[in-house]
Amino acid sequence: MARAATTSDAFNAVAEPRRREILNYLALAERPVGDIVAGLGLEQPSVSKHLRVLRDVGLVRVRRNGRHMLYRTNAEAIRPLHDWTKTFERFWGHQLSRIKERAEAGSKEPDKE
Amino acid sequence: MARAATTSDAFNAVAEPRRREILNYLALAERPVGDIVAGLGLEQPSVSKHLRVLRDVGLVRVRRNGRHMLYRTNAEAIRPLHDWTKTFERFWGHQLSRIKERAEAGSKEPDKE
């Protein structure tokens, strides 16, 4: 098998750096494709294709305005990523005691040095 | 061009669901490969290969103990993901107070909508 499709979920979709840039760019306000092209210095077809992926996974929303397609970031779709990363927050934010960590892990490996 | 390598950064590495499972599994305590194989029900070579990717991007650390290789999640490497998703936090309206939010972010920006 090959890699999972970029459209399979938000994790795969945001793995591409340009798509993250686009999401950043569209976070504060909706913008037409041409603005993204100019703002990020990408080829127009490339932007359209990235937007297609982002749209398929719900990371952006679109509405038509004349001949312009206005895209904006749907922050809600980023939440699963945030939630997942958040589960590791405890390991760098406030450090948990090793004893409690070990107890929660239920490891059978000796925790020796 | 093809997609960026899974080993190019943490974003690409965690796009694979199994790798996220492995990171979850290794978050609380270091474990040998065999535990992951049994715990997650994956093929051994598959686990080794996933660990190789995770290791290449610094998402896991290893040490040898006899014939066992003990892996553990390096939560610090997940931080960039968390940081990026965090920039969208304000758009979905969590329960954290804006004051605390600003303090944690260390932001100098006005906290406007």
Add this chain to the structure above:
DNA sequence: TTGACATATTCCCATATAGGTATATATATT
């Protein structure tokens, strides 16, 4: 040393890319 155990690597393969170029579709303007 030989054998068992634990993990890593290699090889094969079907597949989905991302970029570039060209073209198609849709809407507005005249």
Add this chain to the structure above:
DNA sequence: AATATATATACCTATATGGGAATATGTCAA
């Protein structure tokens, strides 16, 4: 209707993938 503008799609290609199977490497035990 004809044309310009805005965006989307089709086509091509090199490439890295993840799974499976087989094998290699490394370590301990007898």
